[in-house]
Amino acid sequence: MTGRPRAFDLEDGLERAMHVFWRHGYEGTALSDLTAAMGINRPSLYAAYGNKEALFRQCLDHYHRGPARHVREALDEPTGRAVAEHLLRGTVASVTHEGSPGCLLVHGALATGEGSAAVRADTAARRAEGRAALRARLERAAKAGELAPGTDPAVLADYLNTLTHGLAVRASDGTPAEHLHRIVDFALSTWPAAA
Numbered sequence: 001m002t003g004r005p006r007a008f009d010l011e012d013g014l015e016r017a018m019h020v021f022w023r024h025g026y027e028g029t030a031l032s033d034l035t036a037a038m039g040i041n042r043p044s045l046y047a048a049y050g051n052k053e054a055l056f057r058q059c060l061d062h063y064h065r066g067p068a069r070h071v072r073e074a075l076d077e078p079t080g081r082a083v084a085e086h087l088l089r090g091t092v093a094s095v096t097h098e099g100s101p102g103c104l105l106v107h108g109a110l111a112t113g114e115g116s117a118a119v120r121a122d123t124a125a126r127r128a129e130g131r132a133a134l135r136a137r138l139e140r141a142a143k144a145g146e147l148a149p150g151t152d153p154a155v156l157a158d159y160l161n162t163l164t165h166g167l168a169v170r171a172s173d174g175t176p177a178e179h180l181h182r183i184v185d186f187a188l189s190t191w192p193a194a195a
Contacts, residue, residue, distance in 0.1 A: 013048065014049075031052060068103070070087065074087040075134070081193065087134070088163065092167055135154050
């Protein structure tokens with residue numbers, strides 16, 4: 001005997017839940033907010049996604065496949081500078097897109113209390129993985145002779161990572177995309193290219 005088929009689409013549910021977490025943060029989101037946005041009841045939510053924490057982790061994965069895919073795509077650019085430009089321009093596009101409340105990884109779990117330590121640790125680990133991947137890509141650029149002598153790829157990766165988070169915060173304050181792109185222009189004008 002098989003169970004009744006689900007009457008909702010799992011990916012659509014993740015999309016809807018992601019937007020709720022995105023707007024309200026992990027702790028600011030109640031289960032009732034999620035079920036209302038997803039159009040399901042609590043038992044269905046638990047059966048399909050697990051608890052709130054498990055759902056949030058799935059939403060982070062969904063976010064990286066969707067609105068934040070530019071982060072992964074940037075690593076495939078042919079040069080270190082192109083990686084930086086794709087990352088920064090993609091961040092501006094993502095955090096200023098209509099209806100975007102900023103960066104889920106930055107805003108979603110930073111303001112959490114002791115009861116959400118596991119969520120905070122998970123998002124910190126995800127941010128660290130992103131920094132490590134960017135650092136590795138910039139180390140390849142350095143080995144290819146693209147960066148000025150003495151440029152530390154790890155520091156450069158941290159700089160770009162910090163800038164992306166800052167762009168997200170500025171966007172959440174209402175800074176328009178045109179202004180954020182001027183910040184990106186300045187950052188790229190200081191790129192430590194080999195002579």
